[in-house]
Amino acid sequence: MKNILVVLVLLFGLHNLVLAQHYTLQGLTRDANSNTPLPFVSILINNGPNGTTSDIDGKFQIKSKEPIRQLTFSYLGYDPLKLEITGAENFLNINLKSAETNLQEVTVRANFNPAHRIIKLATANRKNNDPAQLPQYTYRVYTKTVATFDPEKVNLTDTLRLQEKPKKTNRKPDAKASAADSADDKEMEEFFRKNYLFLAESIADHAFIKPDLDKETVLATRISGLQHPTFALLSTDSKAFSVYSELVNFFGKTFLSPLSEGSTRKYDFRLEDTTYAGADTIFIISYKPLEGKNFEGLKGQLHISSDGWAVENIIAESNEKEQQGVRLQQHYEKIGGQKWFPVQVTTDYIVKTLLVNDRKPVAFTRSYYTNINLNPELKRRDFKAVTIKMNPDAHKQPEDFWAKHRPDTLNALERSTYHTLDSLGRKVNLDAKFRIMEAIFSKQVPVGPVSIDLNHIAKINRYETVRLGLGLHTNEKLSGFFSLGGYAGYGFRDKALKYGTDLSFNLYKPSNLKLTLTHTEDIQESGGTVLPFYNPPLISNNLRPFIVRNMDKVTHQSAFLSVRVLKYLDLQTGLQQENKRPSSGYTYEVASDKFSSNFHFTEAVAGARYAFREQVMRMFNHNISLGTNYPVVWLQYRQGLENVLNGEYAYHKYITRIEKTFKHKSLGTTRIDLTGGLVQGNAPATNLFNGNGSFDTGYRVYTGEGFQTMAPTEFLSDRYAALYLRHNFGKLLYRSKNFAPSLTAVTNLAYGSLKDRERHQNLGFKTMEKGFYESGLLVNDLVKGGFSSIGLGAFYRYGAYRKPELLDNFNLVLTAAVTF
Template identity: 30%
Template structure:
């Protein structure tokens, strides 16, 4: 019995020792004591032991497993006063509130040879390709994304009232789940598997939710809201940025170095400021916080967190961004969008092949809007907060009451000049038009949409010119087949006015505003019947074939009308193509959107006049081609060019020849893209030509004066043309261009915004005409222009 007692005592002794030795599980969060916003990547130390240190994640949360009791915790963070607190017995959930530091660090110049941070950055640069996730041969991952929009300041009475109506909900909430696969160097395909948007049943824009920051922080330039910022870990960065080693601590068998960065004084470039957490394991970035050094109307902060996967790669684990509208100018109401992307199920070095990738880079799964609660619970990294749950409940109710889905359907077609309604789309570009021949035109245009027929569109327009007192009208039918192939076939008829010498190889959608149309005054009246066929073939190539018959009546106000300006019939077969290598296409479920390409885009058009076919009176061959590209040059800015050429093998009526490349109008002094700003609209006539348009946008690199940061844009344009036979065109008030036409110009853009991030840009430019076709008087060679840009630039 005594032995049994000893055995039991020994058993309970071991049991109690096991209980005592069990590790303590501590969790918590570090937040800003004033705003209550989480502080990402703060350092948390337990029992004042530097070996017992952890770092908060991108949401300010931390977890620690201790082998003995925890009595104290301390936290430090750049820009905040360090704190220390007692941990009570049994306390396992901590919340640390840190106060922003009021102490300002003095500017101190440290020679590069004495700066320890520079030595670390050099090692980061040396290992840059090794650690760049987009240098991995192939990978696949799943991403859960969430965007929350709300008003952070509540000083105004109407804002307080709005928040009261929302009952604690946010303004907007969007979630999505996507799967992406990648093959080096730049083959990428992402599918949105699920999406949910407050207030909407059928959202189509979730594909754009994660596109506000780069996938990794290893690119030479970090593009944020269309502004290219010099990456602090790019070549030559030590002469551009000041790095400061703020702290270092052990993490496992490695060391993490906390390095702050900001542009050096008097360095004129688009720079960032923030902190880098460098892990000595391959000297890789473990965490990044970055924001534009120059603040403006729109402010943006990004946070990135990386994890070591497969024992050899650092891969993004979480990507956050915060966008603030109204961050300057004394605004008391800031609209804030916060986006988070959680990346998991990462697979690397997969045996992927190019043939597994389609021509759509980003697309919506047909069932993305139909996912159930179980699906979302499986992919969410954290439960929705109380305010987020209320957001779905409240905003969904408001959206149903005010028909948000119908409103979205209307707005998504606006860039192409249409407003969507339940069964049809109003083409408001046909409602009010102007040119210098017919003056103002009042009209109406409408097309059926997918609510009537899924694959067939019926539509037309009618208009009346207030100066020429003539009606214009037309109609068309379009069948849309395979969406991935952009297959369309259609027929149209119109009795309308068209400007002479319109490029036939432009396959882009109509735009909302084209100020060039307002300048036109040489127009043909065209009664035309046309058959069209469009499709994609060879992945990046768009094709457009057309057969048309037209009765054309020139409407030129000339003193001596001769044969080229009399009515004629033209039957024409045309083939047009557009080739855009590696163009990033997004398919929203209703339409394709192009996000551009870094490579040149080629255009080619061939037209054949069919004499005797459907009463056609012309036989000719006409060829036009163009190539254009935009690319960013480090520390210099963005260069764009366009080269175009054309050839026709016989004399044709004036409206089918090459003219109209001029963009100078005293009545409408507006910059017209891909036109010559000092050349009269129809000054030259050619049957062969070559044009070069080149533009370099220095951005704000050359001039920054406080909040005044205009973009400096330099233009250089050249043109050559020739005319085999001029006799048929006497009286057309045009001349030959068999010498080189030259002009240069300086444009100031972004004049009314206080930084590069702006929703609209207004600018002005001055252009100078020189060379063989310069006018005798200096003033006659100068053109002043206004420029408008309605996009982030």
């Protein structure tokens, strides 16, 4: 009896051991032609129903309770592959071949599309699955960026593909030149067989509190060729992409999400495949804009899980041919059985507008999210104004720190890239040369303990024609507490020297508390407006300064204190003294029949800029605004102080500006600028408001700012309000295969008035009590090349101030834009 019991126990244990046994198999899926990994490949086990998918790097791991006899690999656009498994395999290298292109099928679609039911369920559950709806979360992200050349031109796994067929020519080949070219090609081939063009890594901690408090701290950064990088390459663009939003931000553009409300009426969805993961079903759906639907759309794949109808994988790229240089892929997992969250993101770039020896640079960014916590204990007070910053020792992290956070070890090509480019960087002092990127943001080029101020190298306007000069400031190499600087420039038309000097003290860096003392002998636009903290970039699409010709010669000295408080508010206060001499011959009646053209002002000034929930990145040793979804407001108050420091005029001056951009689901974007000003008291035209006109018969260009049919000095006001309204339809109104201009409708209007206008002499002007109106249409992107585009526009002036001759109310302009 005991023997029977022992046998039964052994048989029962053996049965459970068999049931508990798991069969595992790992592998990698690749494109058979380019050898690049294929993400999200569907893998069916033993003809189903169970299966899995490859991850964002093409890797897969199969766990099965029954022996694995056969695997079926399928991927949209590729031939399916069935593979018999013998049981001896430990790792599989799967190469899938692109499906041959057949003639376009004529498909009769039934009234019922099975993909629509799944898409509608996923759309209905967006709020439950969107990570942005979580109250709080934190994670750590490792990001790697690799740059090389177009795989179509340079295949790092097959260097023979570098040999291209020579172009036909009628000229006899130059033997020496051909030999030199061949040597250069061989040298480049050898270099890229062993190295990438560029390699960078970063590790950062991210924290979030709903609705939009973000904080990212860079713990480590490494960039090939640089010893002391002052920046890190982060996955900020791919992080901002969320398929659960109505409108998704995709690398500088806005697109309608395939999971937006009513997307089945805009997108062509097709159920391509179905796989199973345990009790869950994964629906693989392709999407692209429907034929005949003109909107900014994406194309790609959605893998939707029946577990909460959440997105498990997404592939997205622009549907426009010229935009197909960027492709994004995201992989989500359910964290702790609670919520779906992105754990892997990859972005591929092809720079189509740049060629190096007929080769296109390409870049691949991979981000891996770990330490994901959906229930952290965060406090709002810990979120400061700077949302992205880099730790001072981020570039000094030891190799064991990197090894702990990398998802995989560096391969031989990556190790060689660091070794080769770091050696080359030290040899040519690449750190010093790379600071030109800092100059783009800071407008200063450091040279030892001083920096060259790029603002003063060259200026163009109608008064000076061309000004050339030089500006210098001390930098943090000399002192982080103070900065001393100056500039000088010579205008060729007015044949006059301008110069200035300033001294600033950084009293408290965390709040940007700064004291600045300034003295200048320069020119200013008469009746122009200067707002606090309004700093255009070095390369700007605002061309209005080029056409301004009515200038005042100004001697200026001031002392200002500025600070950032309450996270989103910048404040400035100070005292300034100015002597203005108009260049136009203007005179102002200061007493009965007594006129002056030399004005002395003393002003107490207070100004503010408020940008609610603005995100700021601390990079290149400077704060860089990442923008905000809320209005940005500027306010300024100036009080003229009579009999104080030679001040001759008493008045109160108020200035305001509000900017806001609205993104519409299917109609493009609208930009609204509201400006206004009021002067109460005794002040000459130099300190009032001109009409902000931008029309000049000699320069038929769209200036971006101001009224396009109004001359700069045509109107004068001591109180005014203006509205600038621009709606960018993008390519929504017209789009064809080979021609897709971007259309923008513009309407500007202003009202103003002026008291005691008879006191202003020798200045031809009108006032705007009846309202000034103009409207126009810009047809942009008619010609595109590199990082710029050219178009045409037309504006029409109407209302009480229209001109008698019909054609005189039109202004035909050239539009130009610079993009990066």
